[in-house]
Amino acid sequence: MIPEPSPQPPPAGGGRLIAVASGKGGVGKTWLAITLSHALALAGRRVLLVDADLGLANVDVQLGLEPGHGLPAVLAGRLSVPEAVRPHPAMGFDLLAGCSGSGALAGLDEAAHRRLLGALRDAGPRWDDVVLDLGAGLDRGVRALAAASDILLVVATGEPTSLTDAYAVLKLHRRDRPGGDARLVVNQAADRAAGERTWRSLDRACGSFLGGGVRLAGVLRRDPKVPEAIRRQTAFLSRHPASPLASEVDALRAAL
Ligand SMILES: Nc1ncnc2c1ncn2[C@@H]1O[C@H](COP(=O)(O)OP(=O)(O)OP(=O)(O)O)[C@@H](O)[C@H]1O
Numbered sequence: 001m002i003p004e005p006s007p008q009p010p011p012a013g014g015g016r017l018i019a020v021a022s023g024k025g026g027v028g029k030t031w032l033a034i035t036l037s038h039a040l041a042l043a044g045r046r047v048l049l050v051d052a053d054l055g056l057a058n059v060d061v062q063l064g065l066e067p068g069h070g071l072p073a074v075l076a077g078r079l080s081v082p083e084a085v086r087p088h089p090a091m092g093f094d095l096l097a098g099c100s101g102s103g104a105l106a107g108l109d110e111a112a113h114r115r116l117l118g119a120l121r122d123a124g125p126r127w128d129d130v131v132l133d134l135g136a137g138l139d140r141g142v143r144a145l146a147a148a149s150d151i152l153l154v155v156a157t158g159e160p161t162s163l164t165d166a167y168a169v170l171k172l173h174r175r176d177r178p179g180g181d182a183r184l185v186v187n188q189a190a191d192r193a194a195g196e197r198t199w200r201s202l203d204r205a206c207g208s209f210l211g212g213g214v215r216l217a218g219v220l221r222r223d224p225k226v227p228e229a230i231r232r233q234t235a236f237l238s239r240h241p242a243s244p245l246a247s248e249v250d251a252l253r254a255a256l
């Protein structure tokens, strides 16, 4: 049985809440959440990146940063969000880190998700954009945070399993947040045309069975420089600013 999340009000007073989800794991949510946050910061926005993958947080690992207090302190009520964030000086955004690999935040109850949303709301208009890196899967917490977002970015690759999971995310989001703004990001596409084919097949399925298609947020190509940048814990946009993929990320950022 799929648990039903209770409806959540949008949390960030003033700031835009952008959640990144996928259903299927390993499609590039964390990399996109980090790189989009970086792109938004480069465009002059004040950005908070929240590692909301409550089971297996790893934004700090991809960034090569000490996580600091982060989300556990906020959920325990020990610190406010502004007290628990740490700046990422090189990328120009703030990070609310998760609880890397410990699983300590997995299986959190609904009250914890409400506390997180409330804490983000209390932080008020301090940030223009709050980017949430959600975990894989479709558990109650992922659904509640997706439903509370202003824009939900659903990341999919061309793989059939990824598409099926993206469809499931979209279907539940329409139930949880009727009229909500969910958009598809095709990641690791061979090229633009292949990415658009992936989008069209999902768009058709949504049109036929969910009463309306899905908007395309962007197509991002597969680039071997991504895993290389992650291995080196360096920012993709700083390392490869003139690459086609950097332009695609920036186009996605501009269209938000
Ligand atoms: N555009 C891309 N081109 C090439 N490789 C990519 C691209 N995007 C992501 N990857 C690779 O995919 C792998 C998974 O990325 P990432 O950890 O961001 O996925 P995820 O969806 O957050 O995974 P999880 O569900 O485990 O949290 C990484 O090794 C990364 O290098």
Ligand SMILES: [Mg+2]
Binding pocket: 029, 030, 031, 053, 058, 133
């Ligand atoms: Mg991840």
